[in-house]
Structures are given as C-alpha cells and as structure tokens.
Amino acid sequence: MITGLRTVSYPVTDLAAAKAWYQAALERPPYFDEAYYVGFEVGGFELGLVPDGMPGLDGATAYWNSSAIDGEITRLLALGASVHEPLRDVGGGIRVVALRDPYGNQFGLIDNPHFDPAKVR
Numbered sequence: 001m002i003t004g005l006r007t008v009s010y011p012v013t014d015l016a017a018a019k020a021w022y023q024a025a026l027e028r029p030p031y032f033d034e035a036y037y038v039g040f041e042v043g044g045f046e047l048g049l050v051p052d053g054m055p056g057l058d059g060a061t062a063y064w065n066s067s068a069i070d071g072e073i074t075r076l077l078a079l080g081a082s083v084h085e086p087l088r089d090v091g092g093g094i095r096v097v098a099l100r101d102p103y104g105n106q107f108g109l110i111d112n113p114h115f116d117p118a119k120v121r
Contacts (some may be wrong), residue, residue: 002072004117006110007039007046007063007096011053018049037090044120046112061098063110069095072109081107 012018019038023029026047032039038049053059066072073087076099084106085098095111 001068002064002066002109004065005045005062006065006112006115007048007108009048009050009061009063009108011050011059013051013053015049015051022047022049032092034091041119044116044118046115061106061108063096063108065112065115066109067111069097069109069111073097073099076107076109 010018015035015038019030019033022038022040026040026042028040028042030038031041036051040047069087073083077083080102081099083097084100085096087095087097089095093113097109099107099109101107
C-alpha cells in the first residue's frame with residue numbers, strides 16, 4: 001500500500017556545491033551525508049541530492065512511501081507501469097525504485113525505515 005509522499009530527489013553534477021547551496025537555502029544541515037546521497041529533513045519530509053545526475057526541469061523524482069515495496073512494484077507493473085531504474089538499496093536500509101507510469105511519467109517508490117511521521121507538519 002502506498003501511504004504518502006516521503007522524498008523528492010534532485011540530480012546534481014557537483015554534490016558538494018549542491019549540498020552547500022541547499023544547506024543555505026533550507027537553513028539547516030543535512031541529516032544524511034554520504035558520497036552517494038545527501039538528505040535534508042524538511043518538515044518531516046526529505047529533499048535528497050543524488051550525485052552524477054542530469055539536472056533539468058524533468059530531473060526531480062518524487063518518491064511515494066511503501067513499506068511493502070516489493071509487492072507494490074509487482075502490483076504497479078501489472079497495472080502497466082514499467083521499470084525505469086531498478087530497485088536498489090541506497091544505504092541505511094533505504095530502498096528505492098523509479099517506475100514509469102503508462103503515460104511516461106516517472107513514479108518513485110521508497111521504503112525508508114528512518115522516516116518519522118511524527119515530524120510531519
């Protein structure tokens with residue numbers, strides 16, 4: 001079951017520069033800071049930076065929460081979605097997949113055991 005929006009990730013070409021810019025823009029340090037991903041907690045949700053990406057107007061991906069992500073992938077594929085980026089562990093037990101809906105839009109799913117719904121404002 002999809003239970004809500006959790007993360008929007010932005011591809012960046014220079015992770016260090018993007019981290020500094022978003023830290024200033026969001027007025028807070030990242031809560032997750034690794035060479036492969038930087039995450040900022042904003043009002044209970046996450047803004048993520050992904051290195052070596054292709055920034056642009058179509059570059060951001062919203063990730064919808066599912067604690068049963070394997071089953072959700074199967075269900076959405078049966079409904080006509082296709083895999084854009086396969087399911088992968090991005091660290092810290094967090095798993096993500098990017099699908100394409102039947103109309104070509106990117107549709108992300110995330111299983112993030114660190115997400116705290118109590119922080120949502």
